[in-house]
Amino acid sequence: MADGPAPRRRTRRTDPGRRDRIIDACLDVVVANGVSGTSHRRVAEAADVPLGSMTYHFTGMDELLREAFTRYARTVSDRFERRMSEAADVGEARRAVVAMITSDVVTSRRDLVLTHELYTLAAREPAFRDITNAWMARSRHALERHFDPTTARLVDALIEGLTIHRALDTPQDPPGGGAGYDTALVVDAVERVTADPG
Amino acid sequence: MADGPAPRRRTRRTDPGRRDRIIDACLDVVVANGVSGTSHRRVAEAADVPLGSMTYHFTGMDELLREAFTRYARTVSDRFERRMSEAADVGEARRAVVAMITSDVVTSRRDLVLTHELYTLAAREPAFRDITNAWMARSRHALERHFDPTTARLVDALIEGLTIHRALDTPQDPPGGGAGYDTALVVDAVERVTADPG
DNA sequence: CCCGGCTGCGTACGACCGTACGCAGCCGGG
DNA sequence: CCCGGCTGCGTACGGTCGTACGCAGCCGGG
Numbered sequence: 477m478a479d480g481p482a483p484r485r486r487t488r489r490t491d492p493g494r495r496d497r498i499i500d501a502c503l504d505v506v507v508a509n510g511v512s513g514t515s516h517r518r519v520a521e522a523a524d525v526p527l528g529s530m531t532y533h534f535t536g537m538d539e540l541l542r543e544a545f546t547r548y549a550r551t552v553s554d555r556f557e558r559r560m561s562e563a564a565d566v567g568e569a570r571r572a573v574v575a576m577i578t579s580d581v582v583t584s585r586r587d588l589v590l591t592h593e594l595y596t597l598a599a600r601e602p603a604f605r606d607i608t609n610a611w612m613a614r615s616r617h618a619l620e621r622h623f624d625p626t627t628a629r630l631v632d633a634l635i636e637g638l639t640i641h642r643a644l645d646t647p648q649d650p651p652g653g654g655a656g657y658d659t660a661l662v663v664d665a666v667e668r669v670t671a672d673p674g
Numbered sequence: 675m676a677d678g679p680a681p682r683r684r685t686r687r688t689d690p691g692r693r694d695r696i697i698d699a700c701l702d703v704v705v706a707n708g709v710s711g712t713s714h715r716r717v718a719e720a721a722d723v724p725l726g727s728m729t730y731h732f733t734g735m736d737e738l739l740r741e742a743f744t745r746y747a748r749t750v751s752d753r754f755e756r757r758m759s760e761a762a763d764v765g766e767a768r769r770a771v772v773a774m775i776t777s778d779v780v781t782s783r784r785d786l787v788l789t790h791e792l793y794t795l796a797a798r799e800p801a802f803r804d805i806t807n808a809w810m811a812r813s814r815h816a817l818e819r820h821f822d823p824t825t826a827r828l829v830d831a832l833i834e835g836l837t838i839h840r841a842l843d844t845p846q847d848p849p850g851g852g853a854g855y856d857t858a859l860v861v862d863a864v865e866r867v868t869a870d871p872g
Numbered sequence: 873c874c875c876g877g878c879t880g881c882g883t884a885c886g887a888c889c890g891t892a893c894g895c896a897g898c899c900g901g902g
Numbered sequence: 903c904c905c906g907g908c909t910g911c912g913t914a915c916g917g918t919c920g921t922a923c924g925c926a927g928c929c930g931g932g
Contacts, residue, residue, distance in 0.1 A: 510798060512710030515889065528911040531891060585797075592794040598842055599783075599790045600708060608842045629839075630863050636838050637831030644796055644806045665828050669866050713919060726881040729921060874932085881926080889918075896911080902904085 495533045497523045502544040507586050511541065511593050542603060545594045549611040552587065553618075560618040569622035570666050573631060577638050577662050588643045623670060630669045638662060693731050695721045700742040705784050709739065709791050740801060743792045747809040750785065751816075758816040767820035768864050771829060775836050775860050786841045821868060828867045836860060 501523030505514045516530040516537065534540040559576065563569040577583070597604040612632065619628035699721030703712045714728040714735065732738040757774065761767040775781070795802040810830065817826035 510710070510794070512708070516891085517889075526911055528891095528913085532910060536890080589794075589797045592790065592797045595838065595842070596708070596787075596790040596794045599787045605842055612839065612842065626859060626862060629859065630832075630866065633835030633839050633863070634828075634831060635835070637833070637835030640793065640834050640838075641810065641827075641831050644793070644803055644810065661824060661827065664824060665831070665867070668828065668869060669863070671866060671869075714921085715919075724881055726883085726921095730880060734920080875929105876931095877929090879926105879928085881924105883923090883925105885920105885922085887919080890916100892915085893913090894911100895913105896909105898909085899905105899907090901906095 553614040557618045751812040755816045
């Protein structure tokens with residue numbers, strides 16, 4: 477604020493990863509202001525790049541958002557796949573699922589906000605639906621390491637639903653720990669869904 | 675378009691329900707353009723009221739959105755409660771749940787968009803979380819007519835998750851019918867979740 | 873009838889937006 | 903060295919936004 481007439485930032489001719497910084501900054505801005513409050517100017521400021529870079533590197537907000545959310549979805553997918561591949565058997569897979577639903581590590585407020593913003597975009601535009609479809613496909617595939625396809629699908633849906641409920645139940649973002657979410661309930665839920673009725 | 679210089683709409687002094695019309699129009703605009711594309715001007719045009727009415731009846735977009743989504747949540751809650759109270763026993767309740775997940779009647783594209791927009795707002799602002807909390811409480815209460823509290827909660831989560839997956843799976847809004855969603859899967863899911871393991 | 877006050881609206885203003893356009897500054901070939 | 907071209911950016915423009923402000927038009931008391 478009030479930083480003189482024109483700081484005249486040194487021209488940085490070669491700044492590889494500038495595009496990447498913009499994409500990351502875009503996600504930050506979305507978390508802070510929502511998609512509706514995300515503008516070229518705000519992202520540029522957050523990424524510390526000149527406004528002109530926005531239209532140079534991206535054809536518009538749509539492309540930027542698409543790339544940003546693609547990256548986000550990949551990040552979350554990777555995390556999920558790693559967890560599932562680390563599980564040695566079905567029991568561990570179940571526990572991993574429970575841990576992911578109840579843990580703040582995976583379901584931080586940031587993730588909740590980004591996920592819902594993405595779903596909202598996907599609900600309206602097919603281009604974003606491609607992103608969520610790929611994400612869901614990877615999730616299901618990861619779950620199929622330990623569960624049959626139908627169960628995998630149901631577990632996936634259960635994670636979705638419980639995560640949302642947990643997010644909306646929690647009045648504030650608690651600094652640490654269990655967020656008051658009932659672990660026993662989640663264990664029960666996972667048991668029911670993964671129990672083969674046949 | 676091109677309707678003369680100034681139609682000079684007759685001054686309507688007493689127009690009860692103008693506020694209501696604005697709220698309804700707001701939901702329409704949100705469906706069409708998203709919360710990010712919802713402005714006083716667009717809502718005013720959709721509701722056929724002068725721009726000035728916006729700030730007269732509402733302190734700002736936030737209040738308008740809050741009222742609009744409160745109304746929306748109540749509408750959906752009512753629908754759900756009615757369905758549940760119409761079910762005579764557990765079996766009918768189960769079938770009703772399956773029907774709601776698979777049917778387009780309840781889960782139209784409009785509902786999907788509005789629900790996700792609401793969740794997105796709720797993920798960020800506590801004021802909107804109050805709306806979703808009330809909604810969820812009513813849903814659970816309705817389910818508790820037929821299921822024990824834990825099961826009710828799980829069924830609620832399952833509806834949420836399956837609805838989302840269904841929404842994102844569906845590439846387009848199909849004109850009629852089942853949307854290609856696997857009814858057998860949903861039946862299976864509901865059976866698993868409502869099966870008492872004890 | 874007359875008129876003060878209040879309800880409701882038309883409008884104009886300043887802020888912020890996306891983006892087209894033109895010009896720096898570097899880089900390779902001659 | 904010289905210079906054409908291309909990469910990347912600063913800026914200015916047209917448009918949309920929310921909202922403050924002032925003025926119509928009606929309504930009740932005298």
